[in-house]
Amino acid sequence: MTTTTANPVLRVAPAFPAEAAAHFRSRLAFHTDVSDVAAPLAADGDTGFVLVDSRSTESWDQGHVPGAVHLPTALIPEQAEQLLDKSVPVVTYCWGPGCDGATRAALALAELGYQVKEMLGGFEYWVREGFAYDTWQGREQRDRDPLTGPVDGGDCGC
Template sequence: MTVTTGAGAADPARRVADPALRVADPALRVPDPALGVAPAPPAEAAAHFRASLAFHADVSDGAAALAAGDPGFVVVDSRSTASWDQGHVPGAVHLPTALIPEQAPALLDRSLPVVTYCWGPGCNGATRAALALAELGYRVKEMLGGFEYWVREGFAYETWQGGERRSPDPLTAPVAGDDCGC
C-alpha cells in the first residue's frame, strides 16, 4: 500500500528522512534505518562491546603500544612475501596464513598475545590467520583496518629496502592488483 502525503511521499527513504512526509499510522511507517531494530539493553551491549575488544585491536592503539617500547604482544603480518616487501609494520613477524601451522611454533612465543593483520578491511586474511593461531593455542586479536589503515593514519612502516615512513596512503592495494596471499 502506498500512502501519498506530499511530493515524494511514495519514496520510503524520503518519507523517513523528511519529517513532514512521515505517516501518522504506525502500520504504514517505514522503520528508521538506524533503529529498525531496537538497541540492546545496556548490560547486553556492554557484554557485546567488551567481547569485541577482546577480539580486535585498533591500528592507533597498536602503533602507540609499539612506539612506547615493549608492547607485550607480537604483531604478525599474514600477507604474501611480495606484499610484505612492499611495506609492513615495523617489528612485525612475517608469517603468511598458509604457513602458520608449520612455522608459528618456531617464530612465536606462546606466552605473548598475537595481533594479526592483512591488507585492510576488505581482506579476511588477518581473520583466517587469527583463527589458525587460536586453533594452535595462541591468544590472538585481529588489527582492524590492517596495513591499509596503518599507512592511512601516517604510521611508519618498513619495506624490504629498509625504507621507513612515506607519504600517506601509497599502499592501499596489493602489488599489481594481485591478491595478498593471505
C-alpha cells in the first residue's frame, strides 16, 4: 500500500485564466517596483507621479530616494494637501517588504482622495538594487546585491 501526499502547490487549484488576469491586473494597479520607479526618476523629466517616503525623520536622514517627498504617515492628514497635488498619482514607500508603513501611508492618502500605488521592496530594495540615495551627509550608493538582479546592471528581463 502506498501513501500519496497531496501536492501543496495544487492543494488549491489555480484560478481560471480570466480570473487570474483580473487579479494580476488589479495588483499592478496598486503596486509598482523599485526598478520601475527608478527609470522615470533617472530620466530627469516629468515622472507623472510623486514619490512619498512615509518614514520618520531619523529614517529619512539615514537615507532616502533622491527626489522623494518626506511625509511621515502620521502627518498625512494634516500635511498632504500642502505637499501633494490630487491630480498627480502618488507612490509611497517605507523601509522594506517586512514593513507595512507604505501600505498605511497609501491607505491614508487614498482616503483623502489621492490616486496611489505602493513601491514594493521599499527603501531596502532601492539600496539593494544599487540605486543612489541621499543621506543627511550627502549622496551614497552601494553595489547591486546579486540576488536582486544582474550584477552588470543590465535589465533583469521582468
